[in-house]
Amino acid sequence: MKNGTTRDQIVKAADLLFYQHGYAHTSFTDIAANVNISRGNFYYHFKTKDEILNAVIEQRLVTTQHMLKGWEIKSETPYQRIQSFIHVLLTDQNKIEKYGCSVGSLCIELAKLNHGSQDQANKLLTLFRVWLKHQFEDLGHKDRADELAMHLLAHSQGVASLANAFQEKDFMTQEVQKMNDWLKSL
Numbered sequence: 001m002k003n004g005t006t007r008d009q010i011v012k013a014a015d016l017l018f019y020q021h022g023y024a025h026t027s028f029t030d031i032a033a034n035v036n037i038s039r040g041n042f043y044y045h046f047k048t049k050d051e052i053l054n055a056v057i058e059q060r061l062v063t064t065q066h067m068l069k070g071w072e073i074k075s076e077t078p079y080q081r082i083q084s085f086i087h088v089l090l091t092d093q094n095k096i097e098k099y100g101c102s103v104g105s106l107c108i109e110l111a112k113l114n115h116g117s118q119d120q121a122n123k124l125l126t127l128f129r130v131w132l133k134h135q136f137e138d139l140g141h142k143d144r145a146d147e148l149a150m151h152l153l154a155h156s157q158g159v160a161s162l163a164n165a166f167q168e169k170d171f172m173t174q175e176v177q178k179m180n181d182w183l184k185s186l
Contacts, residue, residue: 007045007055009035015056019095019102022109023053050117057120060103064124068131078138079183085132085152086179089159089172097167101160103128129153141186148186155179 004012013034017026028049032042046052071084089096099105103124110118132149141148159175 006035006037006041010037010042010045010052011055011059014052015059018053018056018106020099023049023106023115024109024113053115053117054120057106057117057124060124061127064103064127068127078135082132082135082139082152082183083180085128085135086156086176086183089156089163089176093163093172096160096172097163100164101157104157104160125153139186152179152183 010031014026014031017030017034021030026049028039028042031052032039035042046055071081075081075084095102103121107118107121107125109115110121129146129149132152133145136145136148155175156179159172159179163172163175
């Protein structure tokens with residue numbers, strides 16, 4: 001395979017298909033066709049769809065941790081780092097309007113399915129929550145840091161859901177501005 005091992009390509013394809021079509025609506029055949037491998041080669045790497053899901057979640061956790069570290073390196077202040085979190089909505093606007101938030105939609109789907117990997121997927125949201133909490137602590141809001149983190153996380157997830165539902169171009173921009181104004185008010 002051109003970009004990484006066959007296993008890496010399967011995880012990458014599954015991640016995209018789970019995001020675009022949902023976990024329940026993505027089959028082994030869909031993933032194998034996307035990677036252009038035989039089912040036998042596919043089963044060599046993953047025996048069950050749940051194994052693929054767990055690999056996708058693990059990869060998303062690693063990718064998210066790298067993104068958060070990048071924001072910390074790139075930004076000098078917690079205020080700027082929180083702005084990076086807010087502005088990711090605009091960076092991913094087209095994908096969010098088409099498919100929703102990759103993290104939120106997966107967590108919601110797994111909760112509806114009462115899937116065994118639900119807790120593992122929720123670690124993605126927890127990663128953002130804890131990271132935001134630390135940023136708000138560093139911003140001087142130790143007493144309310146978790147409350148502020150949850151507020152911002154809830155607002156961003158709500159914006160992503162409504163942007164996906166209504167697909168109104170100006171909506172996300174307006175909401176990002178409101179989140180920035182709220183952050184300034186702190």
